[in-house]
Amino acid sequence: MDEQLELFRDLPVRRKKASKAYGEFTDKFKVKLTTDDCYTPEAIYNAVRDWTVKEFGLEGREIVRPFWPGGDFETFDYPENCVVIDNPPFSIYDRILKFYTENGIDFMLFGPSLTLFKRYDCCYIVTNEVVTYANGAKVNTSFVTSLDKVYRIRCDLALKDAIAEAEQAGRSKKADLPVIRYPDCVVSSALLGKTSRADFRVRKEDCAWITHAGGNRVFGGAFLLSDRAAADRAAERKKVVVQLLPEELEIVRKLNKKGTNNG
Known part of the structure; x- marks a missing residue:
């Protein structure tokens, strides 16, 4: 098969202007930007990780990221005393919180600002910063963690400002x-x-x-x-x-x- 592909590789390509109808047809197959495909920019992740490590004294504890395309967070091999710091698929946000709280796994997760609050025994950290993810999607982002054992709700300017600085993009005021x-x-x-x-x-x-x-x-x-x-x-x-x-x-x-x- 590879040899056959090589034979066609040097043939001239015939191009023609696509019609509007054809363009509309091919658009159906393009990947849409959703919160489940929000691959976190390194600068944003590092800012959140560094704030979390400093805020909760996580030095020495292993940090894991179980969320990737095709991965299964429920069967992931979590090391003892590890902490999950990651950006999970927002479509199963409730299911993820239920799994971690029931299994005693510590976490600091990115979350959807508009539907951040749930009934689980966690601390909800509201930043509401617009983060531009690697696929171009802009999502108002906040956080949820099991690491704060005292507070249920927090607004933290240090975390908010760290994300805004990492984002390095102007945010329009609404x-x-x-x-x-x-x-x-x-x-x-x-x-x-x-x-x-x-x-x-x-x-x-x-x-x-x-x-x-x-x-x-x-x-x-x-x-x-x-x-x-x-x-x-x-x-x-x-x-x-x-x-x-x-x-x-x-x-x-x-x-x-x-x-x-x-x-």
């Missing part, structure tokens, strides 16, 4: 004109990504997972904060503030009581 504005005790990753320009952390005992607030479904899910945690938010109020339902206010009351009992 108008922040939400139709609905939730009270400060309701936080989603999308809201934090738009409003936070200061370090912000929420302890595990100061928040509860919710999918609705004030009868409205919160896209991607959210956390309901205690009054202590809500007071730490510096976001300015917008036009409309959703009024929480009685059962949601009861959760806040229980969180307040729980924190008081813990001293």
Whole structure:
């Protein structure tokens, strides 16, 4: 077969202008840019890895990257005491978190900013930085980790700035004109990504997972904060503030009581 290909290699190539219809036909077979094909630029990965190692004192622990085309993270041979620092396929983000949390594997993963929050016992680090991946896709990116045992939610300027510097590309500012504005005790990753320009952390005992607030479904899910945690938010109020339902206010009351009992 190779010999036959060589015979045709030097033959003149006949070219003709492709028709619009033919172009539309061939477009169907082109690889589309999706979050599952977001191969991480080395500079971005290194910035995240270096921040993670320094922040959580990982010196001496083996760092592994089980996500690659055709790889299977569930059958990957994880060394003892290793830490996964990688950019997984966002389409199975929930399944990945479930596997790692159930199997006690430490991780620091890239995550989709809009749907970052889940119900798993992790720390969600909101950066909401636009990262241009190797395939050209631009994705608002945040992170989720098992390494922080104290906080459920964080906004960290050092990590955010490290990614922005590594990206080395201007980011266009989008108008922040939400139709609905939730009270400060309701936080989603999308809201934090738009409003936070200061370090912000929420302890595990100061928040509860919710999918609705004030009868409205919160896209991607959210956390309901205690009054202590809500007071730490510096976001300015917008036009409309959703009024929480009685059962949601009861959760806040229980969180307040729980924190008081813990001293």
